[in-house]
Amino acid sequence: MKLIKKHKIKLIIAVILLTAYYFSLPKELFKNPTSTVIESVEGKLLGAKIAKDGQWRFPQNDSVPEKFKQCILQFEDAYFYKHPGFNPVSISKAIVQNIQYKRVRRGGSTLTQQVIRLSRKNQKRTYFEKVIELILATRLEVGYSKEKILAFYASNAPFGSNVVGLDAAAWRYFGNVPNNLSWAESATLAVLPNAPSLIYPGKNQEKLKIKRNLLLKKLRDKNIIDALTYQLSIEEELPQKVVAIPQIAPHLLQNVSLNYLGKRVKTSVKYNFQERVNQIVKNHYLELSQNQINNIAVLVLDVKTRKVLAYVGNSPTTKTHQKDVDIITKARSTGSILKPFLFSAMLDAGDILPNTLVADIPTQIGSYKPQNFNKEFDGAVPACVALGRSLNVPAVRMLQSFGLERFHEYLKKMHLKDIKYGANHYGLSLILGGAESNLWDLCKSYSAMASTINHFEETNGKYYKNEFLEPSFLANFKPDFGDISTEKTLFNAGAIYLTFEALNEVNRPEGEDKWDFFDSANKIAWKTGTSFGFRDAWSVGTTKDYVVGVWVGNADGEGRPGLVGISVAAPILFDVFNLLPQSNWFLKPFDELVEVEVCNKSGYRASEFCDDIKLAFVQQSGLKTRPCPYHKLVHLYKNEQYQVNTSCEPLENIVHKSWFSLPPLEEYYYKNKNPFYKKLPNFRSDCIGEITSKMEFLIPKDNTTFYLTKDFKEIENGLVLKVVHTNPKSLIYWYLNDEFIGETESIHEINISPKQGTYIITAVDNEGNEIKSRIKINI
Incomplete structure (x- = not known):
């Protein structure tokens, strides 16, 4: 104690010096900015971004x-x-x-x-x-x-030079x-x-x-x-020139640097796979650029881990064509790529069965008039075929039937970030590209749907609550799918499975169209999309294990002839899938499916009058769909040329037969595409009490506005009115604002040349059936 008192000042000085010595070294020796470096899952260099001070x-x-x-x-x-x-x-x-x-x-x-x-x-x-x-x-x-x-x-x-550190120097x-x-x-x-x-x-x-x-x-x-x-x-030579840092995934590097600037990040990308996808993109770019289509993006996800396996944000184009833009995260018009979500939603809700006939006829809803890509109509087409062929008119009619707001809610639950506005902002064009989304979100959604089926099998009929989680490009990422529940996340496994079955039947592009002849062929659920004006071409596909998404177009939004999903995006999709290991097809989720009798012609649940029935697995909710409305029991004369009843024929001469009959407008187009379709015979003229003839306007639809043009002689062109009638021998009387303007027989077309204004068109047949349509004429 005395020693301490005697040397108190010296001890204090010593403590101060030791303390100063201890704290003399900064906690962080080097604070210089560093390059952002990304590595593959194997630890290979994918790319690096120079530090903010210009040093490598x-x-x-x-x-x-x-x-x-x-x-x-x-x-x-x-x-x-x-x-x-x-x-x-x-x-x-x-x-x-x-x-x-x-x-x-x-x-x-x-x-x-x-x-x-x-x-x-x-x-x-x-x-x-x-x-x-x-x-x-x-x-x-x-x-x-x-x-x-x-x-x-x-x-x-x-x-x-500007090289610091062994790693950069090497x-x-x-x-x-x-x-x-x-x-x-x-x-x-x-x-x-x-x-x-x-x-x-x-x-x-x-x-x-x-x-x-x-x-x-x-x-x-x-x-x-x-x-x-x-x-x-x-004897080894010295380096003669500076070597460029590898840039195997430059757009992924951009993405990583947003949150990990100056860090070394080990990604989930597979090095060799990324290089091979890069080469595929380059090959297609060299071909497509001849048609001034300059930009391509490809994203590949692992369904089970939700990790990115390949990330190509753009093609190796020029700065003029915005080669540095990462298109994977950019909002683009969706085209038809959202149609599988509507199909799944309607199956999930029990509104349709996979093969339910949906109308494919001229359609006008307010001022909106959707058109199929080929400008033709099938009259009626199975819903799954409409999806596979990406028919626009059935899709719009299905969306109207399902409910715009209702479908919009589904999309919100899928966390599609670029669908930012309310349902009314998009209208029914939502299903045809009226909305925007990005490749990242679309691939995320397809992988969530695939994963739902996988997890349903793994958990013996249960669901994870967080299927629509964000994927990741980090090697150490572990997805959190949330708690297990008996309640579906969004779509039930049965609805998704049936959607994927429909998408697997889509006709593949040239070179891939014979895939189903081989037992070993890779089954893929895939969909294309093309935006209005040929500005965006999409193709997204999924197997049990992988999702591949492709976007093709011009970053500046310029449209090009031939920029169609099936032609330019789908070939890239299948080239990439050919690099991946083949996957087994999804296991059928039997707990969410039920085997029922289905009408083979209409796709509805078989009614008592259906004469062509098959057993098919449908979603559980499909049990509440109505029975086939198109089959009915008809009473025919024994030669089956006319419908009759007991007012005109003895009972012993009457044949009772099931008959498949579509509404007039659907029938008009359906019979042209289906030569074996048989129209329902008319009632014999001497039979009473039966007025079953039906007619419907082809042109005009109700509340349509027409703009009449002039020919080269400055004479205004007229307007052709058309009606379809179930009885080819019928006579129709035409009225314009209650003024008789003519009659037609068999072929019901009439030309009018009205002045500017609003009119009521009335058509009355010789049996007293009447239809009306309101139109507006602008000149």
Whole structure:
């Protein structure tokens, strides 16, 4: 105690000095900005982005390759593992030489001191600065291992030009990772920080070679390398030019740098697969660019892990054509790519069965008049065929039937970020490209649907609550699918399975169209889309294990003839799928399906009058769909040429038969595409009590506005009115605002030339049936 009191001031000073010594070293030695670096899942370099200060400086690497370690130790600090941060012998020799030559000729710094100098941004060399470096070097030795100090040096030493650190130097000068460098290459890099200005392509090569070879000789003399290795090493050429940093996934690098700027990120991308997808994109770009289609994006996801396997944000086009734009995340018009979601929603809700006939007829809803791509109509078509053929009119009619707001709610639950507005903003065009989405979200949605079926099987008929989670490009990503529940996430597994079954039947592009002849062929549920004006071509496909999404077009939105999903996007999709391992098809989710009798002609549940019935698996909710409305029991004369009843024919001459009959307008188009369709015979003229004839306007639809044009002689063109009637022999009387304008027989077309205004068109047949339509004429 007395001793403490006696030396109290000295102890206080000692404590202050020790405290100052302890805190003399910054917590973070190097605060320089670093390059953003991305690696493949195997650890290979995918790309790097130069640091904000214009230097190629990779993030700190804690491992130093053995060859470089031996080279740098023998060149800079042979006693590195023995000294406490400084070498008294080297310092003494340096002082003697510097005094002798009256200038700083020799530094005598250890690697530890050089780390301190680098962290202090190479302060002016003075003896006072040397003292500071010495103190901090000893403190560095106390706080860090020798290996860590060596790693500090390797990651921050200058290697000439704007190259800092071993990792960047190895790539810039030798195009390789440090671990793969030869002894000669490692020795070259080891001597550079001593004089980094030496290595300029074609400059001072002889001086650099001498320094390198002297180091190699030292390595040989110390038996670190053998004589043969030495001889081979000194024969190696020095680098003659700077090598570009690999840019295997440049747009992924852009994406990563948004949240991980200056970090080294190990991604989930597979190196060789990414390179092969790049080559596919390049090959298609070279062909498509001949038609001034310049941009392509491809995204590949693993369904089970939700990890990105390949990420091609754009084609290798030019800056003029915006090659640096990452289109994967950009909003584009969806075209028909949302149609499978509507099909799934309607199946899930029990509104339709997969093969339910839906109308494909001229349609006008308000001022909106959808058209099929081929400008033709089928009259009626199975819903799954309408989906597979991507028919627009049935899709719009299905959306109207299902409910615009209702479907919009489904899309919101799928987290499609670019569908930002309310349902009324998009209207019924929502299903035909009136909305925008991006490739990332679309692939996420398809993978969520595929995963729903997979998980349903794995959990014995249950669902995860968070299927529509965000995918990730991080190698260590672990998806959180949420809790298991008996309640579906969005679509039930049965509805999704039936949707994928329909999408698997879509006709593949040229070269892939014979796939179903081979048992080993890869079954894929896929869909294309083409936006209005041929601006965007889409193709997204999924198997049990993988989702591939493709977008093709021009980044500036310019449309091009031939820019159609099936023609330009689908071939890329199948080229990519051909690189992936083949997947088994989805297991049928029996707990969400039920086998029922279905009418083969209409796709509805079989009614008592259906004469062509098959068993089919449908979704459980499909049990509430109505029975077939198109089959009915009719009463025919025994030769089946007329319908009759007991008012005109004895009962024994009447044949009772099931008959498939469509509404007039659907029938009009359906019979042209289905030659075996038989019209329902008319009632015999002597039968009473039956007026079953029906008619319907082809032109005009109710509340339509027409703009009458003029011909070359400035004479206004007229308007042709058309009606379809179930009785080909019927007579129709036409009225314009209650004024009789003519009659037609068999072919019901009449031409009118009205003035500007609003009119009521009335058609009355000889049986008294009447239809009306309101039109507006603008001239």
